[in-house]
Amino acid sequence: MRNRFHPGGGRARKMGRRLQHRRLFWLTLLIVGVFGFLAYRLVDLQVMRHEELKEKASQNTEREYLVESKRGDILDAQGNRLATSLFVKTVCADPVLIGNRQAEVSKAIASLLGQSEVELAYRLQPRVRLNTNGVPVTNRYVVLKRKVPLDTVKKIEEAMAGIQFGVDEKKLTRPEKTFYENLRTKAIFADIVDDQLRYYPNKTLAAHVLGFVGMDERLVNGKTVLETAGKEGIEQRFNRQLAGSRGWRVTETDRKRNELVSRREQDVQAQDGLDVVLTIDSVIQHITETALAEAMEKHTPQSISGLVVRPATGEILAMATLPTFDPNNPGAAPPASRRNHAIADAYEPGSTFKVVIVSRALSDSVVKLTDVFHCENGSFLYGGRILHDHESYGALSVKDIIKKSSNIGAAKVAIKMGPEQVYNAIRDFGFGTATGIPLPGEPGGWVHPVKDWSKVSIVQLAMGHGLTVNPLQLTMAVAAVANKGVLMRPMLVSRLEEDGKVVSPYSPLPLRRVISEEGARGMTEAMKSVVEEHGTATKAALEHFTVAGKTGTAQKVENGTYVRKYVASFVGFLPADNPELCVAVIMDEPRRGYYGGQTAAPVFKQIAERTANYLKVRPDKNTNTPAPPLVSTTPAGNPKTAAARTK
Amino acid sequence: MRLGPLVKVVFVCLFIGGFGVGYVWQKAAIEQLGRDIKHRETQLDGLKKKNEAMKNQLASMQSPPVLEMRIKELNLGLDMPDPRQVLWLAEPLPETVAGDARQYAAGQSVKRSLEPASPPLHAMNMAPTRR
Numbered sequence: 001m002r003n004r005f006h007p008g009g010g011r012a013r014k015m016g017r018r019l020q021h022r023r024l025f026w027l028t029l030l031i032v033g034v035f036g037f038l039a040y041r042l043v044d045l046q047v048m049r050h051e052e053l054k055e056k057a058s059q060n061t062e063r064e065y066l067v068e069s070k071r072g073d074i075l076d077a078q079g080n081r082l083a084t085s086l087f088v089k090t091v092c093a094d095p096v097l098i099g100n101r102q103a104e105v106s107k108a109i110a111s112l113l114g115q116s117e118v119e120l121a122y123r124l125q126p127r128v129r130l131n132t133n134g135v136p137v138t139n140r141y142v143v144l145k146r147k148v149p150l151d152t153v154k155k156i157e158e159a160m161a162g163i164q165f166g167v168d169e170k171k172l173t174r175p176e177k178t179f180y181e182n183l184r185t186k187a188i189f190a191d192i193v194d195d196q197l198r199y200y201p202n203k204t205l206a207a208h209v210l211g212f213v214g215m216d217e218r219l220v221n222g223k224t225v226l227e228t229a230g231k232e233g234i235e236q237r238f239n240r241q242l243a244g245s246r247g248w249r250v251t252e253t254d255r256k257r258n259e260l261v262s263r264r265e266q267d268v269q270a271q272d273g274l275d276v277v278l279t280i281d282s283v284i285q286h287i288t289e290t291a292l293a294e295a296m297e298k299h300t301p302q303s304i305s306g307l308v309v310r311p312a313t314g315e316i317l318a319m320a321t322l323p324t325f326d327p328n329n330p331g332a333a334p335p336a337s338r339r340n341h342a343i344a345d346a347y348e349p350g351s352t353f354k355v356v357i358v359s360r361a362l363s364d365s366v367v368k369l370t371d372v373f374h375c376e377n378g379s380f381l382y383g384g385r386i387l388h389d390h391e392s393y394g395a396l397s398v399k400d401i402i403k404k405s406s407n408i409g410a411a412k413v414a415i416k417m418g419p420e421q422v423y424n425a426i427r428d429f430g431f432g433t434a435t436g437i438p439l440p441g442e443p444g445g446w447v448h449p450v451k452d453w454s455k456v457s458i459v460q461l462a463m464g465h466g467l468t469v470n471p472l473q474l475t476m477a478v479a480a481v482a483n484k485g486v487l488m489r490p491m492l493v494s495r496l497e498e499d500g501k502v503v504s505p506y507s508p509l510p511l512r513r514v515i516s517e518e519g520a521r522g523m524t525e526a527m528k529s530v531v532e533e534h535g536t537a538t539k540a541a542l543e544h545f546t547v548a549g550k551t552g553t554a555q556k557v558e559n560g561t562y563v564r565k566y567v568a569s570f571v572g573f574l575p576a577d578n579p580e581l582c583v584a585v586i587m588d589e590p591r592r593g594y595y596g597g598q599t600a601a602p603v604f605k606q607i608a609e610r611t612a613n614y615l616k617v618r619p620d621k622n623t624n625t626p627a628p629p630l631v632s633t634t635p636a637g638n639p640k641t642a643a644a645r646t647k
Numbered sequence: 648m649r650l651g652p653l654v655k656v657v658f659v660c661l662f663i664g665g666f667g668v669g670y671v672w673q674k675a676a677i678e679q680l681g682r683d684i685k686h687r688e689t690q691l692d693g694l695k696k697k698n699e700a701m702k703n704q705l706a707s708m709q710s711p712p713v714l715e716m717r718i719k720e721l722n723l724g725l726d727m728p729d730p731r732q733v734l735w736l737a738e739p740l741p742e743t744v745a746g747d748a749r750q751y752a753a754g755q756s757v758k759r760s761l762e763p764a765s766p767p768l769h770a771m772n773m774a775p776t777r778r
Contacts, residue, residue, distance in 0.1 A: 080710075086699070199703060260681060261680075261685045286715070610727050613729070619731070
């Protein structure tokens, strides 16, 4: 209709169409261009720079961390924990998020970390360094303290959340508010990886047996990691079994470092370490340590050791040494205190060694208990040297030689045996070879072969000189006499467990018969007389148990000559005819008395009596005397307990 | 009006829509499950740590030195029992049990008796101190 009245309408329509086409063209071009650019960008990002961007993306979100295995516990024979591990954290800081607020932060948390404010503020300063590509980077991970207990970590988080900076935060700009929020919540943080702290709940109890742990650096997948490793005792010897094996996890986290479990790629669980169950009984260990501590106070020796062994199995029920240390903080004690004298000391045993020579002579029928030897009235010239007794004795039976501890009598028994037989006896009883106890640092001792002996060696050996032994060897030798002549391997570990299930049991191991049953019986008879009247160790006698034992008082050698310093010892077992316990006490340089019968025997008595009572060993002596009342009667006639009486 | 194509269109739309919604729902469910797993893992971890802490506390409290210290502190007067305060019962003989309907303990001979009768001893083998 319009075209009819306007002759130029067709041209205008054409122009309009052309304009539309042009617009359409440009629009299409624009769309194609935009989509083309997007397609290019897509190809660029997804194909051309795929690897580079994938790497960047994974760096932002992907996390790979190691999962620590829990170190196994060390338990006593009753299942009580002697060593365990506490979960702890490593507290770290991000100095970039702290800005210039080091003073306030260090003031808030220094005391919780046990550090000085000045030192901590210095460590919170941001530091710039060049990375491997030469690009300057600021440190964002500073370890403030390792092994921080979880409750302390919580206190640190609370302290950071409540920290005040003396500014009106309502008036702050948004970036400033974000800064303070990050400072409070993210600047100080606990490392995601759990750490462990070895904990010994009984403190010094059985410290030398348990040992202690330290930290070792190891390279794992190119990363340096610190791991707990045993440095002494059972911790060291069973380190592999206790440590377990580490796991790992490859996963992704969100911006707030929360793990996105659905993106977890690898999750290998850590395998916890095995529990080591010892033969040590913590109550007997405590009894032993208490008795040793009292003797330490009374006689102030350089060191004192005590061992309690079951003769029939070789199980070590207690192994104690003083001075001692707290394995929770081993560095606080001097190195000498960390030495386990019960196995690490090699010394000349003195008269306790007569048990070895005389029992073998009895076993091989070289002598009988009733055979009599003349003890030369205390002075015996042999091989150009004069041998002395501590008292002058005339004729003594073999039994009395042990009872009186006559050096000359024992020497004459050894001479009658001959060098080869004496040497074989010494070796058979296990001297000169480490016992194989699973503890580090045990010397085998020093026993010369017969070809290196001088003329006097045989008499020296008979009285326990001219060789070195360690206390455990001597204890096991006497335990062999108690065990009817069979030498057992000392047993310190009863089994390995995993979650209470036995993984690896250890059994008692008889090594060999060292003397005949008859010989052992004869030796026991002789040793019983030691604690009787006129014996050398009357102070070792017990009221309810028959004791068989032997004293030892050995002079020490310094710079090649014997000096007036002594090692006093007493080794015995009870009940003598059916032994359940073998107890040894060794004192190095005791004061206020130096004879084994004076110093070590009373300690033996204390340990043996309490241990036998604790183990409910059946008494074999004075069984008909009336028992003391458990409940007393007050003058008014009202029964009262002892507990009430003591108040 | 032909309904066939309309039904087809609706069906296709529902299928595509349902697929999309299902995909999103599944993703959301996976994320939620992930959060639940993490929450339970954290909870389990916390409980394990709490359990360990309590076991350690128990170990500290049962420690012989600590027990002895507490006995002294509280002046309980406890000590090891005297061997004569311990009752010794003979090993049971199967024939006696089979042939005798009496109470088992009554059928056994008591080697030694205590006068007066001994109360049960403390779990730590401790009895009142003798005076």
